[in-house]
Amino acid sequence: MTVDSDSGQPIGSVALPSPANNAILPEHEPRIPLSRAQSIRNSIASEHFFEEDVTEPTGTTLSSTINLANTILGSGMLSMPNAMAALGLVFGSLVIVFSACMSGMGLYLLSRCARRTPGRDSSFFAVSKLTYPKAALFFDAAIAIKCFGVSISYLIIFGDLMPEIASALGFPTQLLLSRGFWITVAIVVLIPLNFQRRLDALKYTSFTALLAVVYLFVVVAMFYFTPTRKPLPKGDVVLFKWSKEFFTHLPVFVFAFTCHQNIFSVYNELRDNSSKQVNGTIKLSIGSACAVYQWIAILGYLTFGSKVAPNLLTMYDNGPVITFCRLSIAILVLFSYPLQCHPARNCLDKVITGIWRACSKEPTFEAIVDEDEADNAPSTIAASDEATQAPVVHVMSPAKHISITFGLMLLSYVVSMTVTSLDLVLSFVGSTGSTSISFILPGVFYYKMHQNTRWTRMKVVSVLIALYGLFVLVFCLGANISRVINGDL
Template sequence: MPVPATVAACDGAAALPLHAVDASENDLGGDVEEPTGTVLTSSINLANTILGSGMLSMPNAMASLGLILGSLVIVLSACTSGLGLYLLSRCARRTPGRDSSFFAVSKLTYPRAAVFFDAAIAVKCFGVSISYLIIFGDLMPDIAEALGFEAWLLLSRGFWITFAIAALAPLAFQKRLDALAYTSFTALLAVAYLFVVVAMFYFNPRRGPLPQGDIVLFRWSTEFFTHLPVFVFAFTCHQNIFSVYNELRDNTSKQLNGTITVSIGSACAVYQWIAVLGYLTFGSKVAPNLLVMYDNSLVITFCRLSVAILVLFSYPLQCHPARNCLDKVISGISHAWTKEPQFERIVDEGDSAADIPANDDATTAPVVHVMSPAMHLSITSVLMILSYAAAMSVTSLDLVLSFVGSTGSTCISFILPGLFYYKMHQHSRWTRMKILSVLLAVYGVFVLVFCLGANISRVLDGDY
């Protein structure tokens, strides 16, 4: 028997009926748990989602733009990404209890497109998870050889990808994002090590001077649009913001905003440090993968090992949202053949404020897991098997990641947050946040069209 659900409307509006919820949905093999996340653990998970392979390509991206312009683009990407996270957190408060997701927000705004949104997010996360396996498989044989191992098995790329899948299984099957906080913290130690190594080699007094004019402050060309997706991709963590909202013990605006600020701010600082020092060390000759520019010393070998561990522990952070999105897609398709509860359009005629007050109450409902154990097991297994098969058969995903950055990352980071927020406030007065949401969506469309076009042009010209 459907029962109406009401929640306090976002941004100061009165409580509004959001949709009819079938009370039996949460009893079909699902479970509920008390939220245990903190600002620290949630910030660590978001930061680990952000800080991945993008760190290694930042110096090369900066070299294409110049020192000052590159630094400004990093800050711009951090601010726009943070704005997207903030808008999604505002939209999360419109969903009942602690069962927020892209699918739930889509059902309140664009119900007919909800399945397509989640499918796109799942494909994006799945593609990134494949890239992590490929990076790990490419790094480990060189690491093993540098450490003196000669066994052919340890020098095999396929062995290390197989090892990664086996080792990651317990983490990939975790139901809660908060359960990955300790592995995320371990991965961030690898970031700290890379942070130190880059500085150590830059300040090395034996480093030779760069050629005259090799460092430029501004550089503008059409290549700007082919490198911009690198910056966008580097700050994408939006697929996990709803899990953070659901699992934070105190998910008030103050705590959630603090989580966003810490994760985005720390990532921006790390990217600036690595990009600037990497560019100043090697100039315009810096490679897309910074680590290949250094000699095979013991310090660099362990740095490569730390990056391998980083991408290894980042895999579950992509598997988690991909699984949740695919579950929503499967549920949406199955509901298309059955009678589905009706969703009411959001009306915000009573809105009078741009933000939820800083002292708003935390959601007291438990974390809802509506995915059945069988579905959880099935989807996770399929994701791991397919990502394993793809990583074993593909040796380079440079082109794929360029398209992922200009399409999937752009949609998740800019277009969807802007559209969702605007739709939820379409009948309210124009506030600063509503204007920013529209501008963010327009910026996302701009990035998608021009950057995707530039990458397609490079493919047609044979530059890849």
């Protein structure tokens, strides 16, 4: 008998009744527990299935780690040395490690919440409907907006980098020097990637993108250890530095480790999604990202000192090595776009479906309630550390999948063509959206799902992480607002 590791309650299952109305479920597919059937019926407007809606999980620890690491390691790498320069060598390193640990803990709490959703259909929406059902649509809308904003920044970075690369390679034609042309090329190239239903299908492009990280890793070291490097002024590099700039740079560290929007897809698609495998994926992705950030931040800061720019690549002289490095970063951000489009599409699907149900007054999930409010009946939502024996169900219809994806791509294309800089916007995204999905939501979700249990170490940690998220939200958002008011852009 499988027992819930958190509540100690047994987990039972009943075979799924035969689907009606031409539902298609291959006979060789394993039968789904009744709780899973209830989840599916509550997740879609009809009870019709298509063969493509039910698939076997294919993710591995390696492929999932690659996708999560690629979600983390984006353009934030280039701003790490500048953020460290604002805090000092030792203090900056400690903040990187602290941010990595807090981000990893947020991922762990979300993975524990995923185990309380039946089968392999976990999502922010599913967890929200079990905890705070009235706020579920708001949560998903906020996550979709955050992912959409980051995807726009990737298109803008790609559009800014490619004209410089074309000019350095000796192709100074007017067309190749146009950022609009390269953004258009990016959207066309991304079409087959953005329409993938499974996150695991992006593992090869994510691996290709991570090769760019390796190259940047080598370039930063090469320029630091070169004998022709100019010595820094005495005292330019400090160990500890404290100023009000800490609150404007802290969102950079928070934003740099944000990959929580994809943890539910990783949980759903892992072939073995037991606690051991999920935790291993989290540790590998966060640990490798932390090591890369430390390396680039420390060597970049030691190379240029307090004069290091927010974009590290602008500090190096133009040459074949740096040109190829810019090209590799352009490929990195290009292949990172689908990793933002995937969760944004899923969240928008839940928002649209939720609004439709509200208008049509269809039944929905019931929230977890206190024991006193339910005649002292214990919660029936259990968690297991074992792998979930159920297929992955994609409940989004093909028409909705295509229309939402096309809408996201079109809107991001229009915005990226008209907006030239998102530095300040990303600061706000880091202090609001990234903070919410990294700390606040994991903390409050975990606490709500364990409100009827005794106070454990993890329950205390969940409250502390939520409070930390609120701290970052209030103080860092206030610092950035003050920055706008004072014109310090």
